[in-house]
Amino acid sequence: MSSKEEPTTRSYHGSCHCGAIKYMVRLTFPPILDPTSTAPSIRIYKCNCSTCVKMGLFHLRVIDPATDFVLLSPSDPHTELGDYRTFAKKTSWYFCKLCGVRCFSLGGEWESVELDLEKWSGHENTNGKMTKVWKPKSGEWKPVVDGKEILKPGCYLSVNATSIEPGQEGFSLKEWSEKGWVAYLDSRTRTGNPRVTEPYEGGIY
Secondary structure (H helix, E strand, O other), rough: OOOOOOOOEEEEEOOOOOOEEEEEEEEEEEEOOOOOOOOOOEEEEEEEHHHHHHHOOEEEEEOHHHHHHEEEOOOHHHHHHHOOOOOOOOOOOEEEOOOOOOOOOOOOOOEEEEEEEHHHOOOOOOOOEEEEEEEEOOEOOOOOOOOEEEOOEEEEEEHHHHHHHOOOOOOOOOHHOOOOEEEEOOOOOOOOOOEEOOOOOOOOO
């Protein structure tokens, strides 16, 4: 898949190791790598903050968390997922209580809805079956940037890319690295711009 190809949107399945957590995510490839572009795009990166490095997170940010991500199981994320929060305590670094795998993190709220998953996945002909799922709630969230609370639309959602099931059409972690799609962020000092050459101090490939 080259960066000159037309964007292609597909839905992908993901899970923790034991399968207690199951989700679906919609991704549009290839990502837009031009930092000056204002067009919506997925973001693929690794950051060097202590939280992400210790957890081994491979960040995959969807275009719109409220419409591009659905949690299929467990039946209630509030009580059935492990929830670890750091620093400002505004982001939930969720993990499976059985196998310990972290599939995603959320800064925002959940809401339960019923969706036609076939239609949501892009299929034109569906049987109209509705499924109860959880999804990030659209609205506003207040992250802390440079020690100050700011208001942003939507919510924060980052999928741990390694929890997406391998072998699905159009999905290859190997390809991301080979094509230079993985950015490295300087979240410790916040003095360096995102780059694709190498991690910042304390970060990992």
